[in-house]
Amino acid sequence: MLKGNCVIAQSGGPTAVINNSLLGAVEAAYRSEAIGEIYGARNGIMGILAENFIDLRRQSPSTIKGLKFTPGAALGSCRYQLKKQEDFEKLLNVFRKYNIRYFFYIGGNDSMDTAYKVNKLALEEGYDLRVIGIPKTIDNDLPLTDHTPGYGSAAKYLATIVMEMGIDLKCIVTSTKVVIVEAMGRNAGWLAAAAALARRRQEDVPHLIYLPEVPFDTANFLNDVEEAYRRYGTVLVVVSEGLVDKNGNYIFNDTTTVDVFGHQRLGGVGQYLVNLIESELSLKGRFVLPATCQRSAMHLASRTDAEEAYHVGRVAVEEAQKDRTGCMVAIRRLEGAEEYSCTYELVALNEVANREKKMPRSWINEAGNDVTQAFINYARPLIQGEVAIPYHNGLPAYVDIV
Structure with missing residues (x-):
């Protein structure tokens, strides 16, 4: 098992449950014998380039647990595209400097492209690194997954x-x-x-x-x-x-x-x-x-969505320790069950990056001004349940990572 430190980052537009994925990844990293330091990069890939890290092991247990009911990107997000050669060189130098051997990127289409580029860079340079994408987007347009957390x-x-x-x-x-x-x-x-x-x-x-x-x-x-x-x-x-x-x-x-x-x-x-x-x-x-x-209304979040967001983060860390890399965690709906259920699998980043999944035309009525029952059957299970949020002075008691 590859041993070293990990870095987790968030990118793109936040969702109400994006921090549940962060929580799932952090708790799985806590349990790992292979992962030492657990870094959170401020503002996505930009935080790695700037060496702007948060030591997630030093966060209080209440703050980490509070991610379960806190919206927004707790680590900060960005919309930054890796293009310049100096960015790739800097990135690799930072990974070496901090002995980062595991990279988990929580994001959507463009973020999966960034994760793909990082994995490709490591392979080309012979740097032993495990890269797993953790999906999120309210648009639900990531391919090869039944639906997307958020x-x-x-x-x-x-x-x-x-x-x-x-x-x-x-x-x-x-x-x-x-x-x-x-x-x-x-x-x-x-x-x-x-x-x-x-x-x-x-x-x-x-x-x-x-x-x-x-x-x-x-x-x-x-x-x-x-x-x-x-x-x-x-x-x-x-x-x-x-x-x-x-x-x-x-x-x-x-x-x-x-x-x-x-x-x-x-x-x-x-x-x-x-x-x-x-x-x-x-x-x-x-x-x-x-x-x-x-994308920020945690007070109306779906418990189903929050739980699945947590699990894709957890699965990402667990699968990386099995030498899986260059992949994204996907949700697969189990067909034929009396009640909705799903499982998790890995799909290749290069088959997800910069690609979009659109609504099937058969799920839109012939006139093009409404949806069909097939879509309702697909979407209804995804909104079930509520997230229990603690309140203080009449307002949600959200947490901050500092």
Whole structure:
């Protein structure tokens, strides 16, 4: 068994349960006879390059346990792409300096690309290192895994607030007749689709759902809204931020700004659609942007999601000690069981990095404005259960790693 120190880092947009994965990895490292020091890198890969480490063994037991119910990235996150040769040289020097033999990276698509590059670097340089990716994203778009930790909690939150907004919209007489809810989801509609879980009856909100997997047609959209208004008197629509037209162009986005990975910055499609409805249908509308609330609402986290997030962190450390490397922990749903259950397996990082998993077209209705029962059956188990959160002075008693 390879012996040495480990470093754990977090990257990309946090989720409500990302720290459960950190907890799972840390507790598994505590039990390891192969792992000595347990470092946490501040702000992802940038923290390793800057040698900005936290000694996780010196954190109080209450702080470590508190990760179970604390949202946000406790170690700090980043969006940094390894490109420069000096970055790779610095990285390897830091690993050697601190005798780091285990690297665990908690993140999404781009983070898995970083983990893949680190593993490739170690192999090319002959440095004995075990690299395992630990998945997280509210977008649920990582391939080769049934779903991604973080998604279930974001889905539970979005479905809950949509249900509550529907009750509010229906119970009070106002001039506002249409509400557009803009959910996160750059190129995949998993999160917006989850709003359908809010329905208890056929007439319940959301009345319409639009996803990036189906080209958005303005005329069809306006007809759908008008018909729903005639039927229900008010309309609540959920849309993904990344809606595209038949040519694959975003309906609305900031074309002048991109992030470090070259992704165009999204946001604003909700207001755009409200303006369209008001001008074309003469119906007053408003838009709601849950924004980062979708990924930070631990008070509405799914217990199923939190437990699975913990286990992917634990499995990553356990499998690394079996000489597994260049892999990501994936969740496999066990089919045929009376109740939902899953197991964990490893998939190759090079088959995950920079790839996206979209909603199956068969899980979207023919009109492209709602989801099917097959999606509901897939998503419903992922939002089950609640996380017990301690409170202090009426507010959640979240913890900080210092």
